[in-house]
Each structure stands twice: as C-alpha cells, then as structure tokens.
Amino acid sequence: MEDNTGLIRELVIANRILAREGVVDAFGHISVRNPNNPESYFISVSRAPELITVDDIVEFRLDGEPIGDLRGRTPYGERAIHGGIYEIRSDVNSVVHNHSQEVVPFAATNTLIRPLLHMSAPMGAHVPIWDIRDNFGETNHLVVTMEQGRDLATTLGENASALMKRHGCVCARRNIREVVMTAVYLQATAKMIMQAKLLGGEIDYLTPAEVDLCNVNQLGPLGLDRAWEYWVMRSSYKD
Ligand SMILES: [Zn+2]
Structure with a gap:
C-alpha cells in the first residue's frame, strides 16, 4: 500500500x-482520486468541512462502495457526484461540490456564469447548467444514485464547472489546489456578475482564448502556490 499521508493531509486542509x-458551510464536500488506484477516491465521512480531521477521511470505489471499515460513521449521501465524474473524466483528480448562495441564483434563472475577471479563468469559459428534473423528474434534489451522478458528469462534459439547478454547483480539476482555486473564484465571479448587472450595460467577458491564457498563470505556480499559502494561513488548519 502506497503512502497517501501527504495527500490526505492536503485534502483536510482543502476542507x-x-x-x-465561505464556499462550503455545514454542507458541501471535496474529494481526491487515489493516485495509486485511479478506481477509488478519498473523501471525508459526513461532517461539516470546517470540522474535518485526517481521521475522518475514508476511501470509496468509484461506484460509491466503501473500501475498508467506516466504523459506524455515515458517508456523504451525495458521493455519487464524485464517482460519476471520476468515471468519465480521467483527467480529473479532485472534485468540489457546494451549495454556494452566490451561485444558486444563476441556475435558478438560467443565467450563465461566465468569466469577467482574469482570476475567473479556472472555472472555464463555459459553465453548463444541470437539471436533475430532466431525466429523474421530481426528486429531493440530492444526487444519491450513480445514475444521477453520471448524468451530472455528462452535463459537465469537458468543462471545469457546472451549475446544479435548485442545488448548487460542482468543480472538477487536475488536483486539489486547482479545484479549490476554481471553486473559490466561481463563487467570487458569481458575486461580481451580480454587481455588474446592477450597474447595467452589457458585461464584457473573457474570450475562451483569454481563459486559456489566464489559466497559465492562475493554475501555475505564480497563482496557485501564492494563493494556497495565503488560504492555509487564513484557515483553521494547524499542524
Ligand atoms: Zn449537494
């Protein structure tokens, strides 16, 4: 068994x-694919992210079945979001799901969130909107079956983020730090678009080519290392 101590510690810090x-509250979660077994991923048991410690991290197969003993603890009900995306996106190694109150109004009104700031680039040029109703009718809106997780993953497609109607959003990227950057700035971008709309006039968004150019910095050491150091300092995580 390979040693994943460092990766699990980073997952706790990311939580x-x-x-x-403010991207997650009592709800929302982040996972990371097991680099030594791409058919499984690590995620916490069902707790608020602010409270999570190394001991809370458990491993699941992509179909949501636990690997090892959960010791009576409850897993996240929506882990199918993570498995569904890992199944079809071999380039994705970390996934965030949240119910950001800044993001939810966009899906509710079928309004696309598009990048209007260079720092918005990690969320991608296009953020599709998924509606669980389309293929599953009336539900409690939780993504609890693999069929639902796969359906969400299909709407996400090759994009880095997707909105979930009446629910929240999902971000998928190559590693933990990238997906944290993506989730933080997806929420910030939602806030800024709302403010820009108050000012009136047409919003001038980044072009897809500009998104790619900006991501060289935002997802490279210049942006990512600097942001990570700052975020760790501000967080409740202590060595
Ligand atoms: Zn949810």
Whole structure:
C-alpha cells in the first residue's frame, strides 16, 4: 500500500480552506482520486468541512462502495457526484461540490456564469447548467444514485464547472489546489456578475482564448502556490 499521508493531509486542509472562504458551510464536500488506484477516491465521512480531521477521511470505489471499515460513521449521501465524474473524466483528480448562495441564483434563472475577471479563468469559459428534473423528474434534489451522478458528469462534459439547478454547483480539476482555486473564484465571479448587472450595460467577458491564457498563470505556480499559502494561513488548519 502506497503512502497517501501527504495527500490526505492536503485534502483536510482543502476542507478547512473551502469553509474559511465561505464556499462550503455545514454542507458541501471535496474529494481526491487515489493516485495509486485511479478506481477509488478519498473523501471525508459526513461532517461539516470546517470540522474535518485526517481521521475522518475514508476511501470509496468509484461506484460509491466503501473500501475498508467506516466504523459506524455515515458517508456523504451525495458521493455519487464524485464517482460519476471520476468515471468519465480521467483527467480529473479532485472534485468540489457546494451549495454556494452566490451561485444558486444563476441556475435558478438560467443565467450563465461566465468569466469577467482574469482570476475567473479556472472555472472555464463555459459553465453548463444541470437539471436533475430532466431525466429523474421530481426528486429531493440530492444526487444519491450513480445514475444521477453520471448524468451530472455528462452535463459537465469537458468543462471545469457546472451549475446544479435548485442545488448548487460542482468543480472538477487536475488536483486539489486547482479545484479549490476554481471553486473559490466561481463563487467570487458569481458575486461580481451580480454587481455588474446592477450597474447595467452589457458585461464584457473573457474570450475562451483569454481563459486559456489566464489559466497559465492562475493554475501555475505564480497563482496557485501564492494563493494556497495565503488560504492555509487564513484557515483553521494547524499542524
Ligand atoms: Zn449537494
């Protein structure tokens, strides 16, 4: 068995960062694919991200079945979001799901969130909107079956983020730090679009080519290392 101690520690830190930055609250979660077994991923048992410690992290197969003993603890009900995306996106190694109150109004009104700031680039040029009703009718809106997770993953497609109607959003990227950057700035972008709309006039968004150019920095050491150090300092995580 390979040693995943460092990766699991980073996953715990990411949970604390997402909580501190207001991207998750009592709900929402982040996972990371097991680099030594791409058919499984690590995620916490069902707890608020701010409270998560190394001991809470467990491993699941992509179909949502636990690997090892959960010791009576409850897994996240919506882990199918993570498995569904890992199944079809071999390039994705970390996934965030949240119910950001800044993001939810966009899906509710079928309004696309598009990048209007260079720092918005990690969310991608296009953020599709998924509606669980389309293929599953009236539900409680939780993504609890693999069929639902796969359906969401299909709408996400090759994009880095997708909105979930009446629910929240999902971000999928190559690693933990990238997906945290993506989730933090997806929420910030939603806030900024709302403010720009108050000012009136047409919003001038980044072009897809500009998104790619900006991501060289935002998802490279210049942006990512600097942001990560800052976020860790602000978070409740202590060595
Ligand atoms: Zn949810």
